[in-house]
Amino acid sequence: MARSVTSQRKLINTGLAWLIGLIIFFPILWTILTSFKTEAQAINDPPIFLFFDWTLENYAIVQERSNYMRFLWNSVIIAGVSTLLGVMIAVPAAWSMAFVPSKRTKDILLWMLSTKMLPAVGVLYPIYLIFIELGILDTRVGLIVVLMLVNLPIIVWMLYTYFKEIPGEILEAARMDGASLRSEILYVLTPMSVPGIASTLLLNFILAWNEAFWTLNLTAANAAPLTAFIASYSSPEGLFYAKLSAASTMAIAPILILGWFSQKQLVRGLTFGAVK
Amino acid sequence: MATKASRSAARVMMAPAVILLLGWMLVPLALTLFFSFKKYLPLRGDKWQNGLEWVGFENYSRFLSSSSFWPAVTTTLIIVLGVLIITVCLGVLLALLLDQPMWGQGVVRILVIAPFFVMPTVSALVWKNMFMDPTNGLFAHLWRFFGAEPVAWLSEASLPSIVIIVSWQWLPFATLILLTAIQSLDSEQLEAAEMDGAPALKRFAYIILPHLGRAITIVILIQTIFLLSIFAEIFVTTGGAFGSRTLTYLIFQRVLESQNIGLGSAGGVYAIILANIVAIFLMRIVGKNLDT
Numbered sequence: 001m002a003r004s005v006t007s008q009r010k011l012i013n014t015g016l017a018w019l020i021g022l023i024i025f026f027p028i029l030w031t032i033l034t035s036f037k038t039e040a041q042a043i044n045d046p047p048i049f050l051f052f053d054w055t056l057e058n059y060a061i062v063q064e065r066s067n068y069m070r071f072l073w074n075s076v077i078i079a080g081v082s083t084l085l086g087v088m089i090a091v092p093a094a095w096s097m098a099f100v101p102s103k104r105t106k107d108i109l110l111w112m113l114s115t116k117m118l119p120a121v122g123v124l125y126p127i128y129l130i131f132i133e134l135g136i137l138d139t140r141v142g143l144i145v146v147l148m149l150v151n152l153p154i155i156v157w158m159l160y161t162y163f164k165e166i167p168g169e170i171l172e173a174a175r176m177d178g179a180s181l182r183s184e185i186l187y188v189l190t191p192m193s194v195p196g197i198a199s200t201l202l203l204n205f206i207l208a209w210n211e212a213f214w215t216l217n218l219t220a221a222n223a224a225p226l227t228a229f230i231a232s233y234s235s236p237e238g239l240f241y242a243k244l245s246a247a248s249t250m251a252i253a254p255i256l257i258l259g260w261f262s263q264k265q266l267v268r269g270l271t272f273g274a275v276k
Numbered sequence: 277m278a279t280k281a282s283r284s285a286a287r288v289m290m291a292p293a294v295i296l297l298l299g300w301m302l303v304p305l306a307l308t309l310f311f312s313f314k315k316y317l318p319l320r321g322d323k324w325q326n327g328l329e330w331v332g333f334e335n336y337s338r339f340l341s342s343s344s345f346w347p348a349v350t351t352t353l354i355i356v357l358g359v360l361i362i363t364v365c366l367g368v369l370l371a372l373l374l375d376q377p378m379w380g381q382g383v384v385r386i387l388v389i390a391p392f393f394v395m396p397t398v399s400a401l402v403w404k405n406m407f408m409d410p411t412n413g414l415f416a417h418l419w420r421f422f423g424a425e426p427v428a429w430l431s432e433a434s435l436p437s438i439v440i441i442v443s444w445q446w447l448p449f450a451t452l453i454l455l456t457a458i459q460s461l462d463s464e465q466l467e468a469a470e471m472d473g474a475p476a477l478k479r480f481a482y483i484i485l486p487h488l489g490r491a492i493t494i495v496i497l498i499q500t501i502f503l504l505s506i507f508a509e510i511f512v513t514t515g516g517a518f519g520s521r522t523l524t525y526l527i528f529q530r531v532l533e534s535q536n537i538g539l540g541s542a543g544g545v546y547a548i549i550l551a552n553i554v555a556i557f558l559m560r561i562v563g564k565n566l567d568t
Contacts, residue, residue: 009376010376010377010378010379013373013376013377013378014378014379014380016373017373017374017376017378017381017384018380018384020370020373020388021383021384021385021387021388022387024387024388024390024391024444024447024448025387025388025390025391027391027399027402027403027406027407027444028390028391028394030402030406030414031398031402031406034406043412045412045417045420046417046421047414047417089292089293089296090293092289092290092292092293093289093290093292093293093294095289096285096286096287096289096290097286097290099286100282100283100285100286102283102286106563106566108290108294109566110559110562110563110566112293112294112297113559113562114552114555114559115297115300115301117501117551117552117554117555117558118301118305118548118551119504119505119524119544119547119548119550119551120505120507121505121507121524121527121528121531121544121547122305122308122527122544122545122547122548122551123304123305123307123308123544124527124528124531124532124540124544125307125308125311125531125532125537125540125541125544126303126304126305126307126308126311127304128531128532129307129324130303130304130307149296149297149300152293152296152297152300153297156293181282181285206393209395210393210394210395210396212395212396212397212507212508213505213507213508216397216507216508216511217528217532226395227395227396227397227508228397230395230397230398230401231397231401231508231511231512233401234400234401234404234512234513241405241406241412244401244402244405244406245402245406248398248401248402251395251398252393252394252395252398255393255394255395256390256393256394258393259389259390259392259393260386260389263385263386263389263452266389266392266449266452267452267453267456270449270453270498271453271494271498272562274490274494274561274562274565275453275456275457275490275491275494
């Protein structure tokens with residue numbers, strides 16, 4: 001028997017939940033709204049919520065003045081390539097741990113997780129020094145490598161938990177039918193693991209896009225992604241609310257949209273399978 | 277059943293990931309340890325190529341005895357504990373609410389989760405300027421509307437302000453995980469209790485809360501690890517001023533701003549030890565989960 005719910009109670013739940021949801025979402029909403037105001041309206045007291053002269057000029061100004069497209073492109077390349085590389089390296093590893101487990105598999109998985117727990121600031125200078133010596137400070141290559149390594153444990157773990165759910169009998173059957181290892185991976189495993197790989201790509205792209213320790217410390221003018229570009233607005237000359245809002249909206253909009261698709265994978269990915 | 281051939285194939289396939297992570301862990305860690313025992317001031321002409329002076333544990337004791345160490349520890353604790361208390365308590369309440377039947381549940385979920393996807397520099401900057409600015413911020417407007425003197429949030433109340441910003445970012449994470457855990461609760465047990473006349477508060481205390489115990493532990497451990505190393509939120513809002521310098525930020529300043537690599541590295545070793553203490557507990561839970 002389902003719990004009987006009076007429609008009055010449902011109404012109260014709905015009202016309360018929407019109110020809280022809107023309060024939590026408000027800073028984002030306010031940022032988006034402000035991005036369409038003029039600078040004068042953006043700081044008007046009392047604040048104007050909806051009835052202002054909607055304008056797109058902030059977006060135009062941000063793009064013209066700050067070379068916005070280059071920062072955006074850096075973000076896309078750094079987050080995209082580091083995630084793709086990470087998945088390419090992690091798929092074979094996760095595959096072998098899920099389907100050919102040995103006594104040490106658990107230890108290896110936990111050890112990989114432990115590298116994720118290493119506080120970045122503890123190894124900041126060595127990485128900085130290595131980057132200078134290799135000449136990759138403030139380059140996209142350098143950040144791609146670092147972000148790939150930072151997210152590799154999460155990628156391996158996510159893929160491992162997805163692969164674990166593929167029934168082993170299917171692989172047995174394929175092997176019985178004489179499928180080689182290569183065709184087993186190519187024709188049996190890959191189609192079954194596409195959803196898992198896709199959500200791994202998605203979540204890790206988001207994590208890489210928003211990463212704000214290495215991107216701030218290892219870039220200057222050339223390779224700076226959107227995280228660093230936005231941080232440059234904290235200097236006093238950049239204190240224009242409408243333009244700040246336009247730049248922020250452009251930086252978070254693509255990820256908000258991707259994020260809504262990945263909310264289910266978020267739990268699995270960030271708790272390392274401990275909560276499903 | 278695994279054959280010998282597939283075993284060695286498995287080893288080969290694992291090798292790239294293992295070797296890369298091993299290098300990523302060991303090389304910087306070894307360098308940090310090495311520098312922590314050295315006097316290394318690049319701005320005063322020290323070069324690692326010329327060899328560095330060995331100073332034993334001097335950096336370690338100087339890091340602990342410096343006047344900024346204990347304030348940094350206190351600041352770190354206040355931020356981590358403050359955010360944990362807020363996100364876990366509100367997270368439990370919000371998860372309970374979102375689990376109830378309602379109209380438009382999917383949309384509300386999206387609204388609640390959204391802050392998690394906002395990049396840290398954006399949320400820090402938006403909060404700092406558009407909400408907490410003492411002249412043009414929304415809070416200042418609100419305060420003036422009620423005839424109160426606007427608060428200069430980030431200079432007069434820097435820690436509460438940072439706790440608010442970071443809690444806003446992490447509340448979605450806590451809520452989402454706790455909601456997932458609540459939804460896995462066997463509803464028959466709750467119905468039985470309800471029919472036996474157990475009041476809502478008792479149902480929560482004796483059935484829901486114990487069931488959530490593990491999820492809450494995981495939320496606390498994972499958040500602690502990430503919160504210990506928050507950086508962008510402080511970098512953008514106060515730059516470590518007004519008593520908001522955490523341990524992570526102090527090490528960052530020693531290493532990159534004042535370029536005292538030896539001292540900063542010793543601090544880094546402390547940070548690594550601290551994070552590992554938390555990590556051990558988390559790994560134990562995750563490890564147990566692997567066996568089942």
